[in-house]
Amino acid sequence: MPPESALALPGAPEGRRLAGLSRPVLVLILLALVTAVSIACFMTLGAKGSWSFIIPFRGRKLLALCLVAYSVAISTVLFQTVTNNRILTPSIMGFDALYVLLKTGIVFFLGAGALTGIDPQLQFGIEIVVMVVFSGLLFRWLFLGEERSLTLLVLVGIVFGILFRSLSQFMQRMLDPNAFNVLQDSFFASFATVDTTLLAVASVIVAAVSVVAFRLGHAYDVLSLGRPHAINLGVDYKRVVVIILMLVSVLVAVSTALVGPITFFGLLVASLAHSLVGTSRHRYVLPAAALLAIICLVGGQTLLERVFSFDTALSIIIEFVGGIVFIILVLRRAAR
Amino acid sequence: MRLLLLAIVATAILAVVSLFVGVSDLSLGALLSTSPEARPMQILLISRIPRTLAIILSGSAMAIAGLVMQMIVRNRFVEPSTAGTTESASLGFLVATLLVPGWPLMGKMLIAAAFALAGTALFLRILRAVPLRDVMLVPLVGIMLGGIIGAVTSFFAYRFELLPSLLAWNMGDFSGILRGRYELLWIGLGCGALAYLAADRFTVAGMGKDFTTNLGLNYQQVMVLGLIIVSLVSAVVLVTAGSIPFLGLIIPNLVSLMVGDNMRRTVPWVAVMGAGFVLACDILGRVVRYPYEIPISVVVGVIGSAVFLYLLLRSRRAA
Numbered sequence: 001m002p003p004e005s006a007l008a009l010p011g012a013p014e015g016r017r018l019a020g021l022s023r024p025v026l027v028l029i030l031l032a033l034v035t036a037v038s039i040a041c042f043m044t045l046g047a048k049g050s051w052s053f054i055i056p057f058r059g060r061k062l063l064a065l066c067l068v069a070y071s072v073a074i075s076t077v078l079f080q081t082v083t084n085n086r087i088l089t090p091s092i093m094g095f096d097a098l099y100v101l102l103k104t105g106i107v108f109f110l111g112a113g114a115l116t117g118i119d120p121q122l123q124f125g126i127e128i129v130v131m132v133v134f135s136g137l138l139f140r141w142l143f144l145g146e147e148r149s150l151t152l153l154v155l156v157g158i159v160f161g162i163l164f165r166s167l168s169q170f171m172q173r174m175l176d177p178n179a180f181n182v183l184q185d186s187f188f189a190s191f192a193t194v195d196t197t198l199l200a201v202a203s204v205i206v207a208a209v210s211v212v213a214f215r216l217g218h219a220y221d222v223l224s225l226g227r228p229h230a231i232n233l234g235v236d237y238k239r240v241v242v243i244i245l246m247l248v249s250v251l252v253a254v255s256t257a258l259v260g261p262i263t264f265f266g267l268l269v270a271s272l273a274h275s276l277v278g279t280s281r282h283r284y285v286l287p288a289a290a291l292l293a294i295i296c297l298v299g300g301q302t303l304l305e306r307v308f309s310f311d312t313a314l315s316i317i318i319e320f321v322g323g324i325v326f327i328i329l330v331l332r333r334a335a336r
Numbered sequence: 337m338r339l340l341l342l343a344i345v346a347t348a349i350l351a352v353v354s355l356f357v358g359v360s361d362l363s364l365g366a367l368l369s370t371s372p373e374a375r376p377m378q379i380l381l382i383s384r385i386p387r388t389l390a391i392i393l394s395g396s397a398m399a400i401a402g403l404v405m406q407m408i409v410r411n412r413f414v415e416p417s418t419a420g421t422t423e424s425a426s427l428g429f430l431v432a433t434l435l436v437p438g439w440p441l442m443g444k445m446l447i448a449a450a451f452a453l454a455g456t457a458l459f460l461r462i463l464r465a466v467p468l469r470d471v472m473l474v475p476l477v478g479i480m481l482g483g484i485i486g487a488v489t490s491f492f493a494y495r496f497e498l499l500p501s502l503l504a505w506n507m508g509d510f511s512g513i514l515r516g517r518y519e520l521l522w523i524g525l526g527c528g529a530l531a532y533l534a535a536d537r538f539t540v541a542g543m544g545k546d547f548t549t550n551l552g553l554n555y556q557q558v559m560v561l562g563l564i565i566v567s568l569v570s571a572v573v574l575v576t577a578g579s580i581p582f583l584g585l586i587i588p589n590l591v592s593l594m595v596g597d598n599m600r601r602t603v604p605w606v607a608v609m610g611a612g613f614v615l616a617c618d619i620l621g622r623v624v625r626y627p628y629e630i631p632i633s634v635v636v637g638v639i640g641s642a643v644f645l646y647l648l649l650r651s652r653r654a655a
Binding site: 160 | 483641
């Protein structure tokens, strides 16, 4: 793995060249090819029955998985840029636990009956607004307040996650069983049973977020130089950071609503992307992370479902590998 | 000393309250009446007294285990659930359930304890391999190690269709405690007594290896004793009541704020406060959604993580 090139000047990408292409471009082409293969396998392997049924059925699942992968990858990379480190991710900081808590809280305080009347898409919209407000408050307090050490932040984030999860469990126990059933699915990550009712609205939201994120694109590389440099180079630091944190909360809400909380997936994908691409320029890292995430989810799900015939195990495997990557990252950082 | 007495009396009152809280009517009058089948008396003997005893035993044992752990790791923020111990015990219990389903609970508990010992030793090994300057890094690594072991456990549980039982024993809950189902917890009392007897050794070990050796004490021996106490207590509590997160973390920290770090003095405090805290949480869990119950691990999880956050952010300000 190349040394951390956070301070390497963005210019000619380093490394060997093959057929006139630089390493990041090569990596992206390769990843795109693997992505195409995994998507093709996902759609065709083990298909029995008429294609007019299979294509829309698997297509919906594929779209959901891609949306999740994209949201997790982009939100993690952007969050790491804002917080200027490679260990924190939104899920480690308890973002998705917060979303589950808010969802439970809405059912708890308004009652399940109040929600069944509302269109699920509108309900999802309301949840996202609440999520943005709450996470904005919490993380402005954590990141823009007094200077805190990174390890303290991570630990506080993890404990916040545990607190949010326990609080939601507590409220769930207080609910009547019917209301509990409505919520139960949102607690366990499962890629086999993706909630496809929200696909349309989720796609629109992700597209909108992407537009905003793309327009801010010029600021990312500068932001990753750290706060003093970014301000010095003319970035309206506070405004940009707040906007990015809002985008991150929306993306987390989308992925959690579709498959449930997954703690280490973003970390896994972002670290892999950084080490494969070998540069920290966001125009390469962001697409690489997104492609990697799609490969992991779509390819992994295909492999498990069709080859090993496990169905809910993918989230467990991701947590296992991601946890090991996390410990290695932390220890390597500490050893330095 | 007078304060400690007060704490003991308060805990005793909580214990009495715990005896009389529940769905079935158990007023004093009902107890004394000589009804033909003497049902209230039976409920008291079979359900309420065992439950209250189980709460007191596991509360004080877990709190003492946390204290011992903090002494041997020399870090305020570790306890069995932030060091991979609980998760390893859970893995061990799963392995025992799969491989030797016919064994008595005692045997399975010992296997769980052996796994807990191995997991905690692995944690200490990682800590020794990478000298950590930052106190916050130690619990962080421990929680992650626990997460990894937990993922392995859920994978096997998933493969062998034991996920529901895994969820059940990972969720600490005293509602299933009856006479005949809690007696293993007396081992926890034994471990607590052992910790009290060896308290001075742990206090010395808490000052570091060189200091300990300098005083003529076998450091390795003290560490092993501490590890055995922690693993046994975690395994015993896990197989009888389920895991109770953060208990071993917040009680010793609160006690250390009150009476300092001499273990000979703090062990009784930790034991009493641990029992009192779990009693209070269990009563709360039984009352708040009467006649249903909220499991103890949920109640302790909410209160415990809030207190942990307070300790984390406070210690930063003090430093």
